[in-house]
Amino acid sequence: MVDDCNDPMALEADLFCDQEMDLDTIEHSVKDILEAIGEDVDREGLLKTPHRVAKSYAELLGGYRMDPRELVNGAVFDVGYDEMVIVRDIEFYSMCEHHMLPFIGRIHVAYIPSDKVIGLSKIPRIVDLFAKRLQVQERMTRQIAEYIDYVLKPQGVAVVAEGLHMCMMLRGVKKHDARMTTSTMLGAFRKDMSTRMEFLDNISRGAERLHF
Numbered sequence: 001m002v003d004d005c006n007d008p009m010a011l012e013a014d015l016f017c018d019q020e021m022d023l024d025t026i027e028h029s030v031k032d033i034l035e036a037i038g039e040d041v042d043r044e045g046l047l048k049t050p051h052r053v054a055k056s057y058a059e060l061l062g063g064y065r066m067d068p069r070e071l072v073n074g075a076v077f078d079v080g081y082d083e084m085v086i087v088r089d090i091e092f093y094s095m096c097e098h099h100m101l102p103f104i105g106r107i108h109v110a111y112i113p114s115d116k117v118i119g120l121s122k123i124p125r126i127v128d129l130f131a132k133r134l135q136v137q138e139r140m141t142r143q144i145a146e147y148i149d150y151v152l153k154p155q156g157v158a159v160v161a162e163g164l165h166m167c168m169m170l171r172g173v174k175k176h177d178a179r180m181t182t183s184t185m186l187g188a189f190r191k192d193m194s195t196r197m198e199f200l201d202n203i204s205r206g207a208e209r210l211h212f
């Protein structure tokens, strides 16, 4: 991890790992796990499995190597707009840090600009930046909100995440509809009930249940 406390972009630098993921080590470790399970690592179906798992980690955990500074570069605009901006139903895929099993779902984001807005396509990218790591849903939700707050200095930010957690669905309690909702409300969304309700009404209208 980058560690430079004098960097005014420290918040962003902290999120960014500038070393390549060590895929060889992951491959070797997965082979060890297969052996520990009692598998025959030389049987045909498993020969390439360590390599595939390493590559899938590189993708599923790609957030560590998305540079947050490049992400927003040139995508923040000054406009005279101060109404609520809502982007709903953004799909996310993350990995629970307790079990290294996926949790997936949807995120709804809103903000009220002070003077700056961000290109719409950047919001799903910001979601990916925080989702594609080892996470807990509560922290992911808060980080997305705080990052948008940091980049745009808006009047307020709201983020609601709905996630299905494989670690709850498949093991232990086996709740097949283990949906978890988390939210972070900052600024106007925290202080002003009607602002918060406007957002929550919007995202509940026509909301579909998650089906898998």
Ligand SMILES: [Zn+2]
Pocket (backbone or CB within 6 Å): 096, 097, 098, 099, 100, 101, 165, 167, 168
């Ligand atoms: Zn878990």
